[in-house]
Amino acid sequence: MKKSLSIILIISLSLTFLMISIENNAYNKSYYxxxxxxxxxxxxxxxxxxxxxxxxxNIIVYLKGKGNDGILSPYFNEREVLHMRDVQTLFRYERIAKYIFGIISIIIMGYFGYRKENALLGKTLSLGLFANHVVLLALILLIISSDFNKYFTIFHQIFFSNDLWLLNPETDLLIQMLPEQFFIGMAMKIGLSFLIYLSILQIVGIYYIKKGREKWKE
Incomplete structure (x- = not known):
């Protein structure tokens, strides 16, 4: 059971902080x-x-789910607004998932704390999350060294059930404002933020490993 809980904790924590990284950067006006x-x-x-x-x-307010189509329609055409509606829905699901995985993480960590499993919690945070570093670095290298547009297209095909995301750069303001290079930079910033969060969690994990060893010596 402990091993299963450790695996669930690794997955839930990783997804929680990945989503936090996505939000922090998607809502960062300075980057835009x-x-x-x-x-x-x-x-x-x-x-x-x-x-x-x-x-x-207005885009950021809309992504946060705090505005309706009316705050975008003065600037974007119908196709663009419909696509942004899909994006807003995706962000809403992302926020729900973030809270669910966050609660799961808190419950499992609370359980380990209650059982005084400091060493196990530490190993889960430090060693378990190390694999995420490797995978994430591999993905970042893949983005840098290969065709980003290919994976960007695959992403849209997976998460959107229509072709509204296929915009015309000659006529559509949304894609003129947010070209491919914008999303490459955004992906890199999300990846970097995620790495920082994972590193902090690993440091916390090392602390709990030491705490568990000190308890064992007693």
């Missing part, structure tokens, strides 16, 4: 603005940085 300057989005869209900033504010 920096990318607008970097990729010369003002020229691409014909809109100045102040207007782009206002549109970005």
């Amino acid at each position: 603005i920096k990318s607008y300057y970097k990729y010369n989005i003002e020229n691409e869209t014909g809109k100045d940085i102040n207007e782009l900033g206002k549109i970005t504010d």
Whole structure:
């Protein structure tokens, strides 16, 4: 049972902090603005940085589920708004899953704490999460060294049941504002954030391993 709980904890913690990493970066207006300057989005869209900033504010509010289609429709056409509605739904499911996996993680860690299984908790956090580092680094290298568009397309085919995400860069503002390079950078930032969270958890794990050893010596 302990082994099963350890595996569940590794999975639930990993998914919880992956989703936190996604949210932190998807809601980070600063990254959007920096990318607008970097990729010369003002020229691409014909809109100045102040207007782009206002549109970005509305996008972030919408992704958080705090706004309806009306906050996007002044800027985007019907197809773009319908796609963003799908994205908003995806983020809503992501938030629900984050809370579920977070609660599962807290319950299991609380159980280990109640049973005074400090060493087991420590090993789960430090050694168990190490595999995630390896997998994540491999994925980041894959993104850097291969065709990002291929995996971006696969992602959309998995998570969206329609082709509304296929936008026209000549006419659709959404893809003009958020080109492929934007999402490559976003993926890298999410991966880096996730690595940092995993590293912190591993440090906590090492602490609990030492705590468990000290108890055993007593």
